[in-house]
Structure formats: C-alpha cells, structure tokens
Amino acid sequence: MSKSNLLVFGATGAIGSYIIAAIVNAKDAFNRIAVFTSPNTLSTKSAEINTLREKGIEIITGDVTKKEDVVAAFKGIDTIVSALGRGVIAAQIDLLKWADESPQIKRFLPSEYGTDIEYGPASATEKPHQQKLKVRAALKETKDLKYAYVVTGPYADVPFFLAASKNPRGGAFDVREKKAVLLGDGKGRISLSACGDVGKFVVHTLTHWDQAKGRALKLNSFTATPEEILAEYEKQTGDKWTVDYTPLEQLKKFEAEAWEKGEPDATGLTLRRIWTEGGTLYDRRDNADIGAEDTVTLAEAVKESIRAQLSQ
Numbered sequence: 001m002s003k004s005n006l007l008v009f010g011a012t013g014a015i016g017s018y019i020i021a022a023i024v025n026a027k028d029a030f031n032r033i034a035v036f037t038s039p040n041t042l043s044t045k046s047a048e049i050n051t052l053r054e055k056g057i058e059i060i061t062g063d064v065t066k067k068e069d070v071v072a073a074f075k076g077i078d079t080i081v082s083a084l085g086r087g088v089i090a091a092q093i094d095l096l097k098w099a100d101e102s103p104q105i106k107r108f109l110p111s112e113y114g115t116d117i118e119y120g121p122a123s124a125t126e127k128p129h130q131q132k133l134k135v136r137a138a139l140k141e142t143k144d145l146k147y148a149y150v151v152t153g154p155y156a157d158v159p160f161f162l163a164a165s166k167n168p169r170g171g172a173f174d175v176r177e178k179k180a181v182l183l184g185d186g187k188g189r190i191s192l193s194a195c196g197d198v199g200k201f202v203v204h205t206l207t208h209w210d211q212a213k214g215r216a217l218k219l220n221s222f223t224a225t226p227e228e229i230l231a232e233y234e235k236q237t238g239d240k241w242t243v244d245y246t247p248l249e250q251l252k253k254f255e256a257e258a259w260e261k262g263e264p265d266a267t268g269l270t271l272r273r274i275w276t277e278g279g280t281l282y283d284r285r286d287n288a289d290i291g292a293e294d295t296v297t298l299a300e301a302v303k304e305s306i307r308a309q310l311s312q
C-alpha cells in the first residue's frame, strides 16, 4: 500500500493532541497529514494550531456538520482518523456516510479510544456507549469503507485514572494529600493505557492495516489492581498513604444517583463501575498484532502522575 493521506478530526482535543503528536512523530510513514478543525478552535487554540503548521501539518477549517465543508476537506484524502469529543460522536455518522460516497476514502477510524462498547451482552444498554454503538452500526452499513476500532480502556494519565479528584467517590490517587480512594475491594484488575501510548496505537493500527482492519483492537499499556497502583505510589513517594474504598455496590448507588440528578460525572461513574466489574480484561491483548508491545509501565505511569500532580 502506498503512503496514506490522513485527515484528522479533533486533533486539539484531550486525546486528539496525543494522537496527532504520535502521527507527527511517525510522519515519514504517511504522505500527507491534514487536520480538520473549527474556526473557533483556530482562534482559541492558535498556539497549538501554529505548532502543528510548523510541523508541516495542513490545517483545514470548517464546520464538521456541514457536508460542503467536510467533502471539500476530503479532496486527496484516503484515511480519516476521528478523535471527536463525546458531545459530537453522532456527527461521525454523517462523516462516514460522506466518506463512503467519496471513492478515494478507504479507511475510517472512529472516535473510540476507551472502554469496549461491545464487551458483553450488558454493553448494549450502557448509557455512555449508545452513540458510539450507532457509529459502529453505521460503519457496518458502508459499501467501501474499511474501519478499525482502537479500544484502549481508561487513560492512566492525570487528569484521568491516576489523578487526584475533587469528587473522589469514583476513585482517586492524591499525591499532595497522600490519600487514595480505591475502587471495589482494591483487588480487581484494570487495564489502562497511557495517553501517549493511545497515540502510538493509532499509528500502529494505520501502519499494520492488514492485521487491524475490520477489528476492535483491545490494546493497553499495563494491567494492575488499585492496590498494586497504590503500592507503587507508596514506594515512589516513600510514605504510607491514607486509604479509603468505594465498594462496587456503593459505586452503583453513586452512579444511579448521578444519572437521576443529571450530574456531570454520571458517564464517568458508569465507566468506572464497568472497569471495576472487570470490563477492561480480556483473554489476550492485541498489542502484538499491530507491533505495539513497547508500552508505558505501571512504574512509569505513576512517576508521571506524581510529576504532573506536583507541578499543578
């Protein structure tokens, strides 16, 4: 396959910024790299956009919901990588239809990069999965578009799993206070991905396309229990921490209340309940299939979390 021409959506977002950084790092593997963004982002994130321009990335502006803007951006593109945020997941349904109508576009990576939305039978009714499930269903209806889903589980980095929290009922590792709130009984294994590795996983998915296409790739950096993570913090900070727990049944109560009251962390609590129930664990991880075995370790992720929390 000749080198691809990429168009990335959501490149300045929380995970998109890691994905575009990894793509830039591997730019010799690609022919053209373009980013589609909004005029608003162009002015509010001008520093990030200028850095991308300096690195040779083409910046295309438009409205992601307007066919004429998007189809104009598709010119000369064969691969779409979407890292659009949760609020615009459903907008990808039009994007992929327009991509399917554009014969030059061959590959579409939708915005996944999280919990496996088809882990088991219960996944079909999980509230946070609904929009992404519709995107997967729409992708299966396309004629000529090939896809892959980059499934990574929770992110390890601050401000995600290995972070302090103003509302630690959903779990927290607070370096300044040396306090942890562990999910479940603290002994359940969770597979996490460092954000930098998520970027690498996307690059490896594109560069190992024969192995990746048509699959939900189950990728992660490392697997550990909350107790093992805490032990690593204690080792690296040289102190015993204060520990509390949010048992699974309590987590389910917090989750139900949050949805009932329309609280902003309802989605996060559902995902944390799924992780605590074992929803990130598999018989095998797929990293080797796409040559992405060299990943961040628990010790490295904790070291980075300590650095990030203390520099805040």
Ligand SMILES: NC(=O)c1ccc[n+]([C@@H]2O[C@H](COP(=O)([O-])OP(=O)(O)OC[C@H]3O[C@@H](n4cnc5c(N)ncnc54)[C@H](OP(=O)(O)O)[C@@H]3O)[C@@H](O)[C@H]2O)c1
Pocket: 009, 010, 011, 012, 013, 014, 015, 016, 036, 037, 038, 041, 064, 083, 084, 085, 086, 087, 088, 111, 112, 113, 114, 115, 152, 153, 154, 155, 160
């Ligand atoms: N595994 C985990 O722990 C975890 C954590 C967080 C997110 N995720 C997943 O990662 C993916 C990306 O999420 P994110 O948090 O990185 O996204 P985000 O930062 O909220 O948004 C990413 C980009 O989407 C575009 N966007 C967002 N809202 C928009 C709107 N209303 N209209 C038009 N464009 C909009 C923007 O692109 P422009 O500025 O270029 O227009 C934005 O930079 C999602 O699938 C999410 O579920 C996973």
